[in-house]
Amino acid sequence: MRFVDPAGRGLISSIHPYVRVYCGGVLLLAAALPDSPRRLVATGVIVALFAAASRIGWRVIVWGAIPVVSLVGGVGILSVISGMRMEEFRLQPVVMFAGKCYLAYLASASLAASTHYADALQAFDLLRVPTLFTSIAGSICRWFHLVFREASAANTARVLRGGDRKNRLAQAGDLARISASVMTWSFARAERVAAAMECRGFRGILVRLPGRPLRARDLIWLVAIFALLVGIWVVLQ
Amino acid sequence: MGGSAIKTHLAIEVSNLSVRYPDGRLALNDISFLVEVGDSVAVLGANGAGKSTLLLALVGVLPAEGEIRFGEIVLSDKTLRDVRRKVQLVFQDPNDQLFMPLVRDDVAFGPLNFGVPKDQVPQLVDKSLEAVGLSGFGDRAPHNLSLGERKRAAIASVLACEPEVILLDEPSAGLDAPGRRQLFNLLRDFKATKLIATHDLVLAEELCSKAIVLKAGKLITSGPISSLLSNEMLLSDCGLK
Numbered sequence: 278m279r280f281v282d283p284a285g286r287g288l289i290s291s292i293h294p295y296v297r298v299y300c301g302g303v304l305l306l307a308a309a310l311p312d313s314p315r316r317l318v319a320t321g322v323i324v325a326l327f328a329a330a331s332r333i334g335w336r337v338i339v340w341g342a343i344p345v346v347s348l349v350g351g352v353g354i355l356s357v358i359s360g361m362r363m364e365e366f367r368l369q370p371v372v373m374f375a376g377k378c379y380l381a382y383l384a385s386a387s388l389a390a391s392t393h394y395a396d397a398l399q400a401f402d403l404l405r406v407p408t409l410f411t412s413i414a415g416s417i418c419r420w421f422h423l424v425f426r427e428a429s430a431a432n433t434a435r436v437l438r439g440g441d442r443k444n445r446l447a448q449a450g451d452l453a454r455i456s457a458s459v460m461t462w463s464f465a466r467a468e469r470v471a472a473a474m475e476c477r478g479f480r481g482i483l484v485r486l487p488g489r490p491l492r493a494r495d496l497i498w499l500v501a502i503f504a505l506l507v508g509i510w511v512v513l514q
Numbered sequence: 515m516g517g518s519a520i521k522t523h524l525a526i527e528v529s530n531l532s533v534r535y536p537d538g539r540l541a542l543n544d545i546s547f548l549v550e551v552g553d554s555v556a557v558l559g560a561n562g563a564g565k566s567t568l569l570l571a572l573v574g575v576l577p578a579e580g581e582i583r584f585g586e587i588v589l590s591d592k593t594l595r596d597v598r599r600k601v602q603l604v605f606q607d608p609n610d611q612l613f614m615p616l617v618r619d620d621v622a623f624g625p626l627n628f629g630v631p632k633d634q635v636p637q638l639v640d641k642s643l644e645a646v647g648l649s650g651f652g653d654r655a656p657h658n659l660s661l662g663e664r665k666r667a668a669i670a671s672v673l674a675c676e677p678e679v680i681l682l683d684e685p686s687a688g689l690d691a692p693g694r695r696q697l698f699n700l701l702r703d704f705k706a707t708k709l710i711a712t713h714d715l716v717l718a719e720e721l722c723s724k725a726i727v728l729k730a731g732k733l734i735t736s737g738p739i740s741s742l743l744s745n746e747m748l749l750s751d752c753g754l755k
Contacts, residue, residue, distance in 0.1 A: 395615030415614070474623075477627055484627065485622070486622045
């Protein structure tokens, strides 16, 4: 999980971060809806523009294809195991399914690359999503970041002490041990974080400051994307 | 730091404090000391001496035997909230203390929980960030800050609660020379009563007028910092030199 501050990211950074989040949400929904290849391609073009504006790297674009291919392959294998015959196979639904999954991934990855998760949480706060959910989501993101950093540090220590010279199986064993120790540490950290929260008066209800102001004119991008998607939907019947 | 202190001028009064680990071992053994209002007192000791445990016990995070009193308030389950309104702890690792998505959310966390009106909190946040030299850092994510900046953000999160007593756990750990200097200047300006757990003797000498020395959970001695730091044998015996 990688969240990047949007500073210096060109066009995308000029859009209010909450609007970026809402645009991402609309694109995610739009990726799930197409019922024909033409609509899927048209939606794909808009998502691709969003991705280009977010300047996600080629690596992110390519890596997203791997889980999609695995998912489609897995569903295919399960279908064969459960008795599907080859003459029942149709390419178009498979492509549509894979395309929808990939577009959903691309929209999410673009959002994550251009928008800080704190802004995403506050955008949800503005939509009156219960604080409990946004707080838990925020804590999970923060936890992921810490675990990732500690795991990276542990892995660097492993490599520096010659861990990369072992065979693959032994390396996997080392990585499993690192994961176990990072998880254990994260529980210990959770206790200390809980203590820090208690010390500052936390009693189970999280109160947060209001987010950045959102003006009506900030919503123009959301309206534009929404209008574009509806237009495509109507024109490409 | 002694029995002769006038009670009304006492910020902290600890009597016969003992803390046990879950496995039954004694982490702190029958500790008693007094801290006067406005004093800066160093809690000196080697790693594992019980410094952090003492601070955690003082804010009621760890269950303890004995009596802990802050001014007129005796620490108990009933008074815990009142005590935490007056007494704040800066953790050794700022990652433990900065858990919100943004620095300003973290600094606002305490005041919002302690019932400061919501419209006053942003000013309090700005004031606290300014006090630690982090104006303009409010909208940054804690994990994007350097260690020194995170330490100062953690201190700001405590300052925003406007405590009367600040407990600091190894505040200089991991800081480079400029970071330490910045921290020293910052801490020196605090008017609150300070209890600083450290094995950094330079910090203790610069910021504190008195000290208590812990070794293996026991209070070995207490007194003016200058006399304790000139006692080479004591420092060596307690693993401080």
